[in-house]
Amino acid sequence: MNTSSLLTLLLILGLLSYYLGRKKSLAVSNGNRGQHRLHSLPDYYGYLVAVWCLLPALVVLLCWNMLNTPLITHAVSNSLPPEVHAVSPVNAGLVMGNVKRLVATRSIATETDPVQKAAAEKYLDLQAFSRIARTLVVLALAIGGFLYGWKRVNPQLRARNQVEQVIRGVMILCASIAILTTLGIILSVLFESLRFFHAVPVHEFLFGTHWSPQTAIRADQVGGSGSFGAIPLFVGTLLISAIALLVAVPLGLMAAIYLSEYATPRLRSIAKPALEILAGIPTVVYGFFAALTVAPLLRDLGGMAGLNVASESALAAGLVMGIMLIPFMSSLSDDVINAVPQSMRDGSYGMGATQSETIRQVIIPAALPGIVGAFLLAASRAIGETMIVVMAAGLSARLTVNPLEAVTTVTVQIVTLLTGDQEFDSPKTLAAFALGLTLFILTLILNIVALHIVRRYREQYE
């Protein structure tokens, strides 16, 4: 039975147990709350029995589905003849990859290698066995759970409290997903990065000035150890981010100031939604705009001015990324400026300051921590932005700070390295994870510092 029909069946069982549990609670209370007063409302007994029926079964089903593939892979891999493992661990991985492909494409019959064919058949057998076992175990748990829960129904049972305990537990679990996600990110990126750093030393990655992963198609290939010096990527990322921030910070900040301090309600009612639209446009659209409109425009303009502008210039990508960040910067600044208490403004106006004097000499200094926080968050967005640079910045890892030339960024390289049909274990794909780790650490630091500053700032005026 596949997962969705199993889930449907469980749902039906759950509804049934709710109904039966509720019914029994009414029965044991001798009709409608007769001699035996129920501790809780009859509904809660129904819920409790349903929980007993569903919760263990669902937990087991989830775990089973999560562990199914890793365990079967492990078992099949171990059953491979020792000579396969003897070649190299990478070889075993390759064989397993092929086996999985055979299973997925249902083309075992066409395979000629007897070892792989046998492994694929074993894989299929294990899968079939696992599916049957899963159905039996899950249904047994559901029915067993129901019987246990149903037996326990009696007027003294504190059904409501127990149901509420379950609800609370589920809620805590949901809240912890945030931690699990972070943990998952760190572990997945870190684990693969460590494997990468076995092949390429950390200092070579961090301080090397030559990046050309394209030669390393397979790890076991002759001369297949491309160079992985990431400095050109870092410089390219910083260059494009700097251009973007140069556009977004003054424009976003000034727009926020004008909207919150000067604008008439009419202008505000037009400009605010316009900025929200700008914020809601997907980055892939900005990327398309950058690649097809802005970049050629800049190249032509540069041509007229006698400058040689690359058709995938850092300037085009940075400029469009700046436009993308304007609403982000302005909405963050807006929050920050509005958090400056009115009494500050009153104090300044009361001294005979003009509006701009008040803004420049009182509001901006007072809001400075918040503005710095907004700036850092914008910088973090710029560094991590992917689609605009994938579409509008180049692939050539040149070490330059000339905004008219083509540069590449960390995110562009991650996408390029991972969207081909490579083996998962080659240094080339692992390099993407090392870049991902760098990106994650960098943005993590920026975010935490920024969030800390903004939080302290808010508390100051609360």
Place this chain on the structure above:
Amino acid sequence: MNKTTATIRAGLARRYARERRFRRFGLGAIIVSMLFLFILLFTIFSQGVSGFSQTFIKLDVVLDEATLGVGPGATGEQLRNAGFAKAISQSLYTLFPDVSSRSDKRNLRALMSSNAPYRLMGIVMDDPSLLGQTYSGWFLADDDIDTYLKGHVDRSLPETDRRLKDQTLGWIDRLEAEGRIEKRFNTEFFTNNDSREPEQAGILGALMGSFFTMLVTLLLSFPIGVAAAIYLEEFAPKDNWFVDLIEVNINNLAAVPSIVFGLLGLAVFIQLFGVPRSTPLVGGLVLTLMTLPTIIIASRAALKAVPPSIREAALGMGASRVQTVFHHTLPLAMPGILTGTIIGMAQALGETAPLLMIGMIAFILSTPEGITDPATVLPVQVFLWSDSPERAFTEKTSAAIIVLLGFLILMNLLAVLFRKKFERRW
């Protein structure tokens, strides 16, 4: 007037000039931002509108037994193998009887898009009574013809620099004179899947992919997000390291680059747990993790806005804390929660980068029918098309963007409507 007043008055003109400058700068920032928005939308729309129409050629196809190899009363199986391609070719030769050499005939056949025989087959299968008759209908022209008729080919270039040769241009002129060639609204754009041929490419597959991905995202992120928000806002103990850790994590995850979530999806969901690649299921899982912070933060704000007096009233009546939340607080906070959810879903709908990591970038020819079929989504389709060298794909890309923006605007309007309709000030 005393001395101080005189001094102040003397400086006023200069100060007001500075005030005006500052003000103009602020207004300038807004105007520039709006201008960018206008240029962006204008470019996309002006390029994209033509993407919804496509050039069609009217052919009179003779559906006789001699050409097709099947006569009236043919079974479906027979029809599938019938010579519809030949029938299309024949109708072209009839239009231009003077074309005789093999290479010229090949060029003539190239006027039509390659799917014309399949369209014809579909028409005949729907209405078998057409067999033996002559069917006149509009068929897709090749994208080169379409590009030319939309004015993107310069006829004055030397013949060798053009994709369309003089001979073909002559045919087009004749077809135009006979009224057999025209641009029409292209319904196939909404009913076809992706294709290597720009004139046949459509967004149905991407739309269905987006739909299934959003479905998974919504079904997972809404309950989980709301439950997490309720816990953090209503039950979590204050000054507890675990709760603080959760809050720091949520705020940080909201700012983690989306591509990192793609790496997580690749390493954990696909490599470790064996979730099938390229499917809405794995896409939805990744987008759920990305959307959760948005939903949690919005839901918490909505819950916080419900005044404590309502909770106190319920608790005072003897309700338990869980009952208070589910009977009173949550329903009152629901509009805010839904608004936040819609905004989160709109973000997820436009997300591209993480989906590239988990293989939703594949060239998919069949419409996905469930959450475990290989699929792509609308923004990734935009990315794929924008990468194609053919000129004709540019307008397709813009057209797909218009559809995407249409959905996003719809969702945002819905969110605004929700906020307006149910907004409550306590």
Place this chain on the structure above:
Amino acid sequence: MSFATTSLDTGMTKQPHSSTETAPGNMRRATTAPLDIETVVEELKELPQPVGMPLLDDPKYHTRDVSVFYNETKQAIFNVDLDIGRNEVIAMIGPSGCGKSTYLRCLNRMNDTISGCRVTGELLLDGEDVYARSQDPVLLRARVGMVFQKPNPFPKSIYDNVAYGPRLHGLANNRAELDEIVEDSLTKAGLFKEVKDRLNLPGTGLSGGQQQRLCIARAIAVSPEVILMDEPTSALDPIATGIIEELIDTLRQSFTICIVTHSMQQAARISQRTAYFHMGYLVEVNDTNTVFTNPEHLLTENYITGRFG
């Protein structure tokens, strides 16, 4: 001048304007029927001028028929006639929401910063129309300083807080002059001794009372003619309040001071004249002594005897 009554008044007459006008108040007082407050409030609308002594000769501020609207429907104060004398401390008292702060904020056009706020009537400062087109709010606010309810020093150093106004208005030509102004203002505000060693520390680090004196120093640094104080001690402890009250008494030598206060005792201690506001109407104005010992209007009496407010 639109009001004939002004010319009738000569000097600081202690007489009510005319017996007929004040009759309702006096009548109510005679009956002392507390149950009829609503009727009395209704009658406020009929009252053509406040009872007591609202008008003066050669006032600093001359205000007639002043009304303030917060939007089309909401009127905050109604037709207030009041003169404010030179170098006097005038206290405005009344229950919450009676319009005393709103009136105060008209005097230096601070209401301009609230959107939708509209002021009608005649407000003259030294005979100059405060709300005239030609009047410059920046210049006006430099001439009329203001101290707010909650101490609001800027997040800058103590020195920069006091130097803020002189710098804005270009009152000092060099650092030495600025130093002098800062020291002088801090001394006048009675704060210099306490802070002279930490002029470069942030003003927000001072205690509440010190912060409020810093705000007073900041206000007098531009040598204004009038200082408006909006409940300046309501956020302070009794000792700090005492210090500020003494300070106000000394400042009277050089400035005209209008103070809005919640505390009747404070009004009695520091002011020469007292104006009583009720629900947007100016009910009674007189010598502080008279208002507190012998109020003419029933509402005033009820307020100072603590029957409401």
